[in-house]
Amino acid sequence: MPHSRLPLRLILLGLIAIAVVVVIWLGIGMINGLLEFRERLLDLPALVRVPLIALVAAACAGLAWLAWKLLRPTRRSARAGGKPLVADRQTIETRVADLAARNADVASLEQELIELDRRRLSGECHVAVFGEISTGKSSLIRSLASAAAPEVDVLGGTTRWVRHYRGSLPDGRELMLADMPGTGEVAGSQREQLARDEALRAHAVIYVVASDLTRAQDAELRWLADFGKPLILALNKLDQFDEAARATLLDAFADRYAGVCRAIVGISAGGSERFDRRLPDGRIEQVTRERRADVDDLLDALMAVTAGGAATLEAGRQAAVLAHVDQRSQHLARDVAEREAEATVVRYTRRAVIGAMAAVAPGSDIIIQGALGTAMVRELARIHDVPVRELDVEHLLARLGLTLRNATAIVLAIAGNALKAFPGLGTLGGGVLHAIAYGLAFDSLGRAIAQTLAAHARLDQAEAESAMRKLLTEPSRERVERVTRVVIDSLRNRNAPAAGDD
Incomplete structure (x- = not known):
């Protein structure tokens, strides 16, 4: 067996020797050329x-x-570490105004921008107390705020969920503390979103836990850190842990979140506790007592994090809020584009069906011959803000026309099955069948183009052809019935007597 590999080794050695000779020869030739040039x-x-x-x-x-x-080497993106890009205020406002003009509900986005400016002008330092339910957030608020009367919340509709309390630090500086709904509550997704929004509005966040963090808590803490939030991780109910367990948890937090949190502290927020006490006569009574609060380490951490006042933390707070508003506005823009694209496809499908009903012998090739296909592609591209050239549209429609001709038999069979759901149409001749098939084809064309524009932000011809082929061969019952009803409405309107007829 070893001898069988010898010729291959000799061949490789020969090739390497030839390559070395060629490189040396080229090098000598280059040197001679340079000397001659000199x-x-x-x-x-x-x-x-x-x-x-x-x-x-x-x-x-x-x-x-x-x-x-x-x-x-490529420079590290501004999103390194998952941190959201700082959104541009003017770009966001322009997008929000455009969405409002397209009848989108942008009230919450506009309110967020108003609140962003209001807090900046107030100069107050806002600290959000954030965490899951039953971790002692409200007790901590009472320990930090001398007066437990909530300030009036300026955010419309949220006064039941987010309350602000004015507290003070040992050095005399005031803080505005936000008491928010706890996360992790069953059927509490709306209140959780309110809490997350308020956490992003704050200059700093106290993340309160009562044990080791769950996977959901870990993800939430890192989500806040990704927005650049100054975080203080506070292990509450410290009096309920023995010394060894307390040290183990705090050491684990220090190892795990050293680069995530500005400070990690252990606290006892106080509050009341109830327990059963056995009396000398054997009876048991329930007793409520107040636990002593110990938040000195947290106060020291707060003074360190907010040492420069609200002004030093304002840029980061605005960046976090704007980044979140930018994300929300982009999601809303995609929803609006999807809604408008759906309406456009339905409208042009109706026009195509009406045109097919008016034709004597409508054929599949009409989809690339008329102006409807071109107009629909242009409008869908405008909705998704994708520039397209006239030549690209013509080439795409020609390519999709080939797909349509290849699937004509399938489309006609589907249309024939549609007639079974509307038996009365079967007696009206082949024109109805062609109109249904034509409507399905146009509906597939529009949806295929809308899908590829939304997914790739460009007119990807191969992707559009693949999507259209799938839509043509696997139409949903809802699409078939909708197109058939369009045909029915067109027949009724065509056969209806004109005004003034007997």
């Missing part, structure tokens, strides 16, 4: 030699610059 250059007059040297130097510099641009 000699000829020295023989030239100075008026010719100097500009030629400058031209060669400029070409070498340009080549070096191009190589550097192509080969240099």
Whole structure:
């Protein structure tokens, strides 16, 4: 067996030797060429030699610059570590105004921007107390705020859920503390969203836990950190842990969240507790007592995090709020585009069916011959803010027309099955069948283009053809029935007597 590999090794050795000889030969030729070029250059007059040297130097510099641009390491994105990009205020406001003009519900986005400015102008330092239910957030608020009367909340509709309390630090500075709904509550997704929104509005966040973090809590804490929030992780109910368990948890938090949180502290927020007490006569009574609060370490951490006041934390707070508003507005823009695209496809399908009903012998090729297909593609591209060229549209429709011709038999069979759901149509002739098939084809065309524009933000012809082929061969019952009803309505309108007829 070893001898059988010897020829292959010899071949490889020979190829390597040839490659080395070629490289040496090319190197010698290049050196000779450079020396010959140098000699000829020295023989030239100075008026010719100097500009030629400058031209060669400029070409070498340009080549070096191009190589550097192509080969240099890519800079780390602003989203390194998952941190959201800081959104541009003007871009967001322009998008919100555009969405409002398209009848989208942007009231919450507009209110968020108003609240962003109000807090900036107030100069108050806002701290959100965030965490799951039953971790002692409300007790902590009472320990930090000297007066437990909530301030009036300016956010319309949220006064039942988010309350603000004015507290003070040992150095005399005031804080506005936000008491929010706890996360992790059954059927409490709406209140959880209110809590997350308020956490992003704050200058800093106290994340309260009463044990080791669950996977959901860990994800939530890191989500807040991704927005650049100054975080203080507070392990509450410290008096319920023995010394060893307390040290183990705090050490684990320090190892796990050193790069996530500004500070990690253990606290006892106080509050009341109930327990059963056995009396001397054997009876048992329930007793309520107040637990002593110990939040000194938390106060020290708060003073350190907010040492520069609201002004030093305002830029980060605005960036977090704007990034979140930007995300929400983009989601809303996609929803609006999907809604408008659906309405556009339905409208053009109706027009196509009406045109097919008016034709004597409508054929599948009409989909690429008329103006309807071009107009629909243009409108869908406008909805998704994708620029398209006339030539691209024509080429796409021609390509999709081939797909349609290949699937004509399938479409006609589907249309024939649709007639079974509407038996009365079967007696009206083949024109009805063709109209239904034509409507399904146009509906598939519109949906395929809308899908690829939404997914790729460009007119991807191959993707559109694949999507249309699938839609043509696997139409849903809802699509078939909708197109058939369009045909029924067109027949009724065509056969209805004109006004004034008997």
